[in-house]
Amino acid sequence: MQLLVTGGAGFIGSHFVRRILRADDIERVTVLDALTYAGNKGNLGQAFLSPKLEFVTGDICDAALVDDLMARHTAVVHFAAESHVDRSFTTAGTFVTTNVIGTQTVADAAMRHGIAKFVHVSTDEVYGPLLEGVATEDYPLRPTVPYAASKAASDLIALSYWQTYGAPVCVTRSSNNYGPNQHPEKIIPLFVTRLLRGEQVTLHDQGQHVRNWLHVEDNCAGIELVLRLGTPGEAYNIGGGTDLSSKELAAELLRICGVGWDRVTYIPDRLSNDLRYAMDWGKLAALGYRPACDFKAGLEETADWYVRNPDRWAPLSRSPLPAVPSPRTASSPVKERLYA
Ligand code: NAD
Numbered sequence: 001m002q003l004l005v006t007g008g009a010g011f012i013g014s015h016f017v018r019r020i021l022r023a024d025d026i027e028r029v030t031v032l033d034a035l036t037y038a039g040n041k042g043n044l045g046q047a048f049l050s051p052k053l054e055f056v057t058g059d060i061c062d063a064a065l066v067d068d069l070m071a072r073h074t075a076v077v078h079f080a081a082e083s084h085v086d087r088s089f090t091t092a093g094t095f096v097t098t099n100v101i102g103t104q105t106v107a108d109a110a111m112r113h114g115i116a117k118f119v120h121v122s123t124d125e126v127y128g129p130l131l132e133g134v135a136t137e138d139y140p141l142r143p144t145v146p147y148a149a150s151k152a153a154s155d156l157i158a159l160s161y162w163q164t165y166g167a168p169v170c171v172t173r174s175s176n177n178y179g180p181n182q183h184p185e186k187i188i189p190l191f192v193t194r195l196l197r198g199e200q201v202t203l204h205d206q207g208q209h210v211r212n213w214l215h216v217e218d219n220c221a222g223i224e225l226v227l228r229l230g231t232p233g234e235a236y237n238i239g240g241g242t243d244l245s246s247k248e249l250a251a252e253l254l255r256i257c258g259v260g261w262d263r264v265t266y267i268p269d270r271l272s273n274d275l276r277y278a279m280d281w282g283k284l285a286a287l288g289y290r291p292a293c294d295f296k297a298g299l300e301e302t303a304d305w306y307v308r309n310p311d312r313w314a315p316l317s318r319s320p321l322p323a324v325p326s327p328r329t330a331s332s333p334v335k336e337r338l339y340a
Contacts, residue, residue, distance in 0.1 A: 001116075002028045004073040006060050006106060007080030009033040011182045012121070014043035016077065016220045021050045023224075030054045032069055038083065042312060043181045060102035063109070070109035075117040077227060078106050078158075081151070084185055085125075088147035089271050099150035104157045111167040118169045119227050120158040122151050124212070124237065126173060129274035136280045137173070137235040145272045159233065168232035172223050175239045175279060178298065179216035180305035184313045188299070191250065192306045193313055195257040205269040207247030210276040214241035215293030222281075222289050229287045237279040240291035252296070256303045 003020060007013040008031030020026055029050075033039045035057055047053050058065045060080045070076065080102060082088065082095045103120060110118040127135040128142030141156075143149040161167040184193045191201045222238035230236060244252070250264060281289065306313060 001026050001075055002030075002073045004030050004032060004069055004076040006032045006076070006078045006102075007039070009035060009039035009041055009043055009055075010079060010083070011038075011043070011179075011186075012177055012216055012219060013079035014047075014181055015179065015216045016079070016223060017044060017053070018047045019217070019220050020224060021047055021052055026052060028052050028054065028073075030056060030069060030073065032056050032058055032060065032066070033080065034059045036082075037316075038183050040181075040312075061097060061105055063105050066105050066109045067112070070106075070113045070115065073113075074115065075119075075227065076106065076110055076115055077119045077121065077223060078103065079121045080106075081121075081154075082147070084183075085145050085147045086185070086270065088145060088150070092146035092150075095146050095150040096153075099147075100153045100157060103154035107158050107161040107167065107169065110169075111161050111165045116168060117227055117230070117232075118158070118161070118167060119223060119230070120155065120169060120171045121223060122155050122171050122173045122235075123148065124173050124175045124239065124277045124279050125274070126152040126155055127277065127279070130276055130278050134278045134280040135237070137237055137283060144274055155235065159235070162233040166232075170226050170230035170232060171235040172226050173235060173237050173279070174219045174222065175212035175214045175241060175277065177216045177219050178213055179302055180309075181312075182216075184317045187246070187249070188253065188302060189306060189313060191253045192257065192303045193317055195253070195259055195263060196307065196310075197317075200263055200265045201250065201253075202265050202267045203246055203250055204267060204273055206266065207250060208245050208275065209273055210243055210245050210278075211249075212239050212241050212243050212277060212279065213249070213295060213299075214239060214291065215295075215298045218291040218293050221292070222284055225284065225287050225289050234283075236284045236287075237281040238284060238289070239279045239281040240289075241293075242295040243278070252299055253303070256300055
């Protein structure tokens with residue numbers, strides 16, 4: 001397989017590239033990434049040692065470039081997107097351009113070059129909030145924020161290329177990912193890096209918003225399964241992690257970092273904040289998907305990664321590292337290493 005991966009310098013894309021390079025049937029992986037504020041070649045690390053990897057810096061909205069690259073590949077996994085909900089409140093236009101026009105540009109080239117499989121990577125946020133029950137893949141799309149709306153639009157654009165042209169499109173919709181390499185603007189790294197700096201962390205409203213937390217490696221396993229076995233024209237939910245309110249998540253992170261609730265400040269809710277997402281992922285389970293990562297162990301390893309790699313996240317965070325970290329208030333594996 002000659003695989004084009006868009007957004008492969010981002011959080012999930014970089015884990016996927018490192019994973020797929022290990023497969024014997026992968027002859028070439030080309031990463032197309034614009035290296036926005038969210039992209040970082042460092043996320044690919046040792047992958048650059050592979051002779052199978054090529055890196056192209058470029059925009060998915062550049063139709064000529066995408067067309068040129070698609071001609072040399074047999075499959076595409078499309079991660080590239082604007083991915084941060086809070087940013088979509090102020091720069092919705094960028095989200096529409098990248099997520100909608102960009103996806104249409106990639107789908108168009110995939111269709112014209114007769115690509116064997118086009119996996120479009122999406123999110124459970126397209127279903128909008130569910131106060132009870134779970135969303136299967138045919139649940140109505142009711143996104144509430146510009147990010148989720150642009151992803152819902154991109155799902156429909158991608159799937160329309162199956163309906164209209166028979167392009168073999170699959171869509172994956174995963175819950176919230178966690179793991180190493182995530183940009184420090186996202187909640188788990190934001191909490192950990194702020195606590196490491198001795199700063200306060202914040203919870204919206206009463207911290208009641210529920211998300212399903214999925215280890216990035218489990219998501220990548222699910223995406224690979226869809227790449228290999230997914231039926232064209234179908235969407236696949238990828239979940240099965242741990243459901244937590246943001247207050248419950250904060251409790252875990254405070255425990256791991258060995259600090260108390262005095263480090264948490266409650267702030268008014270953001271402009272729009274869906275109360276709960278929940279999905280059924282039985283369709284992918286029928287293809288053999290089983291999430292394998294233990295949440296507590298995965299979260300501790302993730303926090304530990306941020307302790308050991310300040311060079312990777314400190315330049316991306318807003319404020320400089322303080323000279324003296326906050327005093328030790330309780331023991332934890334992460335904190336032991338921090339103060340060692
Ligand atoms: P990310 O923000 O970490 O990475 C996005 C990558 O896309 C970056 O490397 C960036 O440089 C690149 N990019 C952005 N605009 C581009 C453009 N115009 N042309 C080429 N490259 C461009 O995002 P992520 O968290 O890795 O998410 C990857 C995909 O998974 C996204 O489509 C996102 O919607 C989806 N998703 C993410 C999560 C999550 O929890 N992070 C959950 C569900 C779905």
